[in-house]
Amino acid sequence: MKVNIILNQELEDYEALSIKECINKDFDTKIIKVGDTTNNADINIFISSIREDILHRAKYNILTINPYTFLNDKETNELQIEMYKRIDVVLCKTKDSVLFMEEKKKQYKFTFKIEMVKFTSVFPTIQMTRNINTILYIPNGDTPDNVAKIVRLWLNNDSLPKILIGEYITYISPNITSDEMKLIKNSKTIEFSEKLNREEIIKLRNKYRIQLFPFSNINILESINNCRATKSVSITINEHHNEFVNSDSAVLIKVDRDQFKELSNGYREYYATIEQLKDAVINAVKLTAQNKTKMGNYAFNLYKEDLVFFENSLNKILVNDKRDFNEEYEEETITENQKEYQPFSFSQIKISTKYEKARLIGVRAEQIARGAPRLVDSHGETDPIKIAFMEYDQKRFPLMVIRHMPRGNEETIFDVNKRIG
Numbered sequence: 001m002k003v004n005i006i007l008n009q010e011l012e013d014y015e016a017l018s019i020k021e022c023i024n025k026d027f028d029t030k031i032i033k034v035g036d037t038t039n040n041a042d043i044n045i046f047i048s049s050i051r052e053d054i055l056h057r058a059k060y061n062i063l064t065i066n067p068y069t070f071l072n073d074k075e076t077n078e079l080q081i082e083m084y085k086r087i088d089v090v091l092c093k094t095k096d097s098v099l100f101m102e103e104k105k106k107q108y109k110f111t112f113k114i115e116m117v118k119f120t121s122v123f124p125t126i127q128m129t130r131n132i133n134t135i136l137y138i139p140n141g142d143t144p145d146n147v148a149k150i151v152r153l154w155l156n157n158d159s160l161p162k163i164l165i166g167e168y169i170t171y172i173s174p175n176i177t178s179d180e181m182k183l184i185k186n187s188k189t190i191e192f193s194e195k196l197n198r199e200e201i202i203k204l205r206n207k208y209r210i211q212l213f214p215f216s217n218i219n220i221l222e223s224i225n226n227c228r229a230t231k232s233v234s235i236t237i238n239e240h241h242n243e244f245v246n247s248d249s250a251v252l253i254k255v256d257r258d259q260f261k262e263l264s265n266g267y268r269e270y271y272a273t274i275e276q277l278k279d280a281v282i283n284a285v286k287l288t289a290q291n292k293t294k295m296g297n298y299a300f301n302l303y304k305e306d307l308v309f310f311e312n313s314l315n316k317i318l319v320n321d322k323r324d325f326n327e328e329y330e331e332e333t334i335t336e337n338q339k340e341y342q343p344f345s346f347s348q349i350k351i352s353t354k355y356e357k358a359r360l361i362g363v364r365a366e367q368i369a370r371g372a373p374r375l376v377d378s379h380g381e382t383d384p385i386k387i388a389f390m391e392y393d394q395k396r397f398p399l400m401v402i403r404h405m406p407r408g409n410e411e412t413i414f415d416v417n418k419r420i421g
Helices: 010-022 078-084 095-108 144-155 178-186 198-207 218-229 274-285 289-320 354-369 384-393
Strands: 002-006 028-032 041-047 058-065 089-092 113-116 131-137 162-165 190-192 208-213 233-237 250-253 260-262 268-270 400-404 410-415
Touching: 002 010, 010 028, 010 041, 010 289, 089 095, 089 289, 095 113, 131 198, 144 162, 144 178, 144 190, 144 274, 198 208, 198 218, 208 218, 208 289, 218 233, 218 289, 233 274, 233 289, 250 274, 354 384
Parallel strands: 002 028, 002 041, 041 058, 058 089, 089 113, 131 162, 131 208, 162 190, 208 233, 233 250
Antiparallel strands: 260 268, 400 410
């Protein structure tokens, strides 16, 4: 069976490698990077977002998701909704994701199944000397203002341990005064690394025994997994990350339930006050070497449990939950011998790309300008382009689309008047 793991941005590479690592080796699994072309597959696994150009190249479509993947109602357009209708299973990483997608499924009448799989990235283990006296903080998408708060906390408390912040100092410069900048440069407790790539970040997370995650940004889930995988102690918010850590595996920042800001998509992001953060850091520093080892081992066990759960869940879906690619198309019937693998046909695609639409409108406008009959009531409109748009929108369009395939052949696809959207 052929499985394609589809990347939509380069930063998803470790997630793709982790999924591939977990899939049964009997499957023919490939990672399709940004810009790569792909052959047909039995199953597509999209990471975080759907690629329209690949959506119809498989019998079965799976999407890994978090609440940030799905845009809020104001931004959700008809094309997005139609693409989600072609998804068969949504894999959720957290309970929050499950609740979020259940709400969207009901709102838009989606038919996909929702599976909670506790996705856990598989990180390479790097042997190096452990740094147990410095706290590691990599902003991971935090705002410059949030990073500035961390810096100010360290500037105003000489008793705090050394902290390594994995970003250029210019990242916070708009939020820091010139006097504070002088103090930072002379500080013995604050150190900034150069701007990091993914490999360097993983090396750092393998090296530092205590790691700071002071804001509940869902983008740091991967980092918390890496922290657990390296038997490190994390300092993090208790409200949001309780699915990944607990008081036995991390130092929790005790935030109140009303300490959050509402994001544009309705998702809540919790935050800690400076005093709450300071108290948590001091508690982490007080840990003995024995306690750090105990907490790190407990965190690692949680990581392994989630990894096994994800691997079992994913392979169960791949093996047992497949459907026939063409079952919804009444014009085609499939015999038992054909069900194993079907040649792909673009005649099944019901969506025009924006490039095709532009070409169609241009060609049709030229025809109208040369005197071709109009197929709609133009209500006195004389602009050929506007008339062409009217024909397209009213699905009275006289043109078909020919797609040139990588193999060199051509296929006539559906009548654009029968398109979705």
